[in-house]
Amino acid sequence: MKNAWRCLLGLCVALFGAALALWLDVPLPWLLGPLILTAATRLSGVASRCPSPVNRLGRWVIGVSLGLYFTPQVAASVAQHWALIVLGMTYALLLACIGSWAYRRYAGLDVSTAWFAAAIGSASEMANMAARHGARVDQVASAHSMRVLLVVVVVPFAFRWFGDHGGDVLPDVRELRWPGLAWLVLGAWASGWLFQKLRLPNAWMLGPMAFAMLVTLFDLRLSALPQWVSWAGQLCIGWSLGDKYRPDFLRSAPRLLAVATVSSLLFMGASALLGWGVAHLVELPAPTLILALVPGGIAEMTITAKVLGLGVPIVTAMQVMRMLFVVLGTGPIYRRWVARAG
Numbered sequence: 001m002k003n004a005w006r007c008l009l010g011l012c013v014a015l016f017g018a019a020l021a022l023w024l025d026v027p028l029p030w031l032l033g034p035l036i037l038t039a040a041t042r043l044s045g046v047a048s049r050c051p052s053p054v055n056r057l058g059r060w061v062i063g064v065s066l067g068l069y070f071t072p073q074v075a076a077s078v079a080q081h082w083a084l085i086v087l088g089m090t091y092a093l094l095l096a097c098i099g100s101w102a103y104r105r106y107a108g109l110d111v112s113t114a115w116f117a118a119a120i121g122s123a124s125e126m127a128n129m130a131a132r133h134g135a136r137v138d139q140v141a142s143a144h145s146m147r148v149l150l151v152v153v154v155v156p157f158a159f160r161w162f163g164d165h166g167g168d169v170l171p172d173v174r175e176l177r178w179p180g181l182a183w184l185v186l187g188a189w190a191s192g193w194l195f196q197k198l199r200l201p202n203a204w205m206l207g208p209m210a211f212a213m214l215v216t217l218f219d220l221r222l223s224a225l226p227q228w229v230s231w232a233g234q235l236c237i238g239w240s241l242g243d244k245y246r247p248d249f250l251r252s253a254p255r256l257l258a259v260a261t262v263s264s265l266l267f268m269g270a271s272a273l274l275g276w277g278v279a280h281l282v283e284l285p286a287p288t289l290i291l292a293l294v295p296g297g298i299a300e301m302t303i304t305a306k307v308l309g310l311g312v313p314i315v316t317a318m319q320v321m322r323m324l325f326v327v328l329g330t331g332p333i334y335r336r337w338v339a340r341a342g
Contacts, residue, residue, distance in 0.1 A: 003049060006047055006048055006049035007048075007049050007050070007051055009046070009047075009048040009049075010038065010048035010049050010050050010239065010243060011239070013034075013037055013038050013041050013046070013048055014033075014034035014037070014038055014050075014235055014238065014239035014242075015034075015235070016037065017033035017034040017035070017036060017037030017038060017238070017242075018030050018033040018034050018231075018235055018238075019033070020033055020037065021033025021036075027156035027157060027159065027160040027307075027308075028156045028234070028303065028304060028307050030231045030232075030234035030235050030238070031152070031156075031234040031235070031237060031238040031300070031303055031307075032152070032153065032156060032238065033238065034235050034238035034239040034242060035149075035152065035153070035237075035238035035239070035241050035242045036153065036242065037242070038050070038238070038239055038241075038242025038243055039149065039241075039242035039245045040242075042242060042243060042244075042245045042246060042247070043245050043246070043247060043249060043250065044247070045247045048243070049243065050239050050240050050242075050243035054236045054239060054240050055236065055237065055240035056192075056204045057232075057233070057236050058232075058233045058234070058235070058236025058237040058239075058240060058299070059202070059204045059205035059208075059233075059237070059299055060188065060189070060192055060204050060205070060208050060233070061225070061229055061230065061232065061233025061236070062205060062209075062233050062234075062237065062299050062302060062303060063188070063192070063204070063205040063206065063207065063208035063209035063212070064184065064185075064188045064208045064209065064211075064212045064225060065212075065225050065230055065233070065306065066209050066212070066302055066306070066312065066316050067188075067208065067209040067210065067211065067212025067213040067214075067215070067216060068212050068216055068224060068225070069216070069312050069313050069316070070212075070213040070216050070217055070313060071216055071217070071219075072217055072219065074313045075217055075313075077313070077314075078313050078314055078317045081282065081284070081314060081317075084278070084282065084284075084289070084292070084314070084318060085317060085318055085321045087278070088292060088293060088318040088319075088321065088322045089321060089322055089325040091271075091274065091293060092120045092295065092322045092325065092326055093325075093329075093333075095118070095120055095267055095270075095295055096115070096118045096119045096120060096326075096330070097118075098118075098263075099114075099117070099118030099119075099263050099267075100114045100115045100117075100118040100338070101114075102118070102259055102263050103117050103118055103143070103256070103259055103263075106255070106259045107253075107255050107256045107258075107259040108255065109136070109139060109256070110135070110136070111338065112130070112133050112134055112135035112334065112338075113130065113135040113136040113139050113140060115135075115330075115334050115338050116129055116130040116133070116135050116140045116330065116334070117130075117135075117139060117140045117143035117144065117256075117260075118143070118263075119326055119330045120295040120322065120326055121144075121323060121326035121327055121330060122144075122201070122202065122297060122298070122323065122327075123140075123141055123144035123145055123148060123244075125201055125202075125326075125327050126140055126141075126144055126330070127140050127141045127144070129330060129331055132331075133331070133334060133335075138252070139253060139256055142249070142252060142253055142256060142257060142260070143256060143257075143259075143260045145244055145245070145249070146257050146260040146261060146264065147260055147263075147264045147295065147296075148241065148296060148297050148300065149241070149245075150261060150264045150265065150268075151264060151268065151294060151295065151296035151297070151300070151301075152241070152296060152297070152300045154265075154268060155268070155291070155294055155296065155301075155304060156304055156308075158268075159287065159291075159304070159308055159310075175223075175224060176223055176224060176226060177221070177222065177223040177224075178223070180221070180222035180223035181222065181223035181225075183222055184212065184215070184222040184223050184225075187211045187215070188207070188208035188211045188212060189208070190211075191207035191208055191210055191211035192204045192205075192207035192208050193207070194207060195207030195210075201323065201324070201327040202298065202323065205298070205299060206320070209316075209320075230306075234303055234307075237299055237300065237303065241300075264295070267294075267295050268294055268295075271290055271293040271294045271295065272290050274289075274293055275287075275288075275289035275290030275291075275292070275293050276289075276290065284311065284314065285310070285311065287308075287310050287311075288305070288310045288311030288314060288315060289314075291304060291305050291310055291311070291315050292311070292314060292315045292318035292319060293318070298319045298320060298322075298323050301315060301319050302315060302316050302319060
């Protein structure tokens with residue numbers, strides 16, 4: 001019963017955060033409002049709680065909504081930009097090398113902890129890898145939590161400040177259809193469950209996205225998701241991210257968090273410069289490329305692209321491939337080169 005009341009309190013905080021963000025006209029209010037207010041209350045000691053299925057539900061919603069963008073025409077356009085996907089993966093590896101050096105030099109981390117703290121992947125996957133390779137899991141999780149928080153908060157406000165909004169809308173599938181919506185929900189949920197059973201990374205986002213993508217690519221126009229479902233998915237992501245912070249978070253490792261803050265801000269600036277430079281060489285707008293290169297979480301960056309209408313397919317493709325590259329390559333790269341060099 002106590003846990004139920006804590007979950008209810010967490011939901012109320014998240015909903016109030018969303019309402020407050022809507023009132024203040026904050027960018028991405030359904031994501032940033034719950035995230036910021038939940039993180040603030042958790043840091044101040046409020047004993048609220050976010051159930052683990054909430055994050056799963058949020059990622060499921062985001063995966064389905066993103067998969068519906070990939071019509072045959074859009075997929076052909078993304079395939080033409082394969083070089084950008086390779087660039088994104090190479091850039092992520094470069095940032096990991098620079099970040100690893102910075103964590104060792106200025107935060108005093110050991111070789112393994114510094115490498116997994118700097119890899120531009122999801123916090124949960126990197127923490128699991130750190131545990132398998134004898135690194136400090138708490139330090140790895142803290143570094144990634146600070147990076148994700150900064151990127152998720154700073155990037156939408158930066159785009160709002162510079163007025164970068166696109167006109168990217170959901171192609172072809174726009175209206176609700178019954179029983180198409182029921183089949184879409186059932187198939188996407190089964191795909192998420194299958195991906196989880198296969199122990200694939202980010203299963204509850206990539207599984208539903210793969211199903212919705214296949215349906216759209218074969219021109220099976222089942223249904224769109226209701227707008228309120230998209231808002232609920234963003235709220236779930238924001239609430240679950242904010243719930244990760246604890247009262248001792250900022251006091252746990254001040255040098256590490258300082259290095260994570262500075263490096264994240266510098267990496268965001270470097271991503272902006274690189275995206276702006278590459279935009280002059282390809283037929284894509286600079287804001288889309290910047291968002292595709294920024295070292296944030298895949299769910300958060302694709303939500304930003306979707307809400308602001310900034311090249312959702314190419315942002316999704318580059319973020320997903322970067323995530324897969326980091327998850328599959330971080331361990332082998334560490335064992336083959338980083339550990340030996342260290």
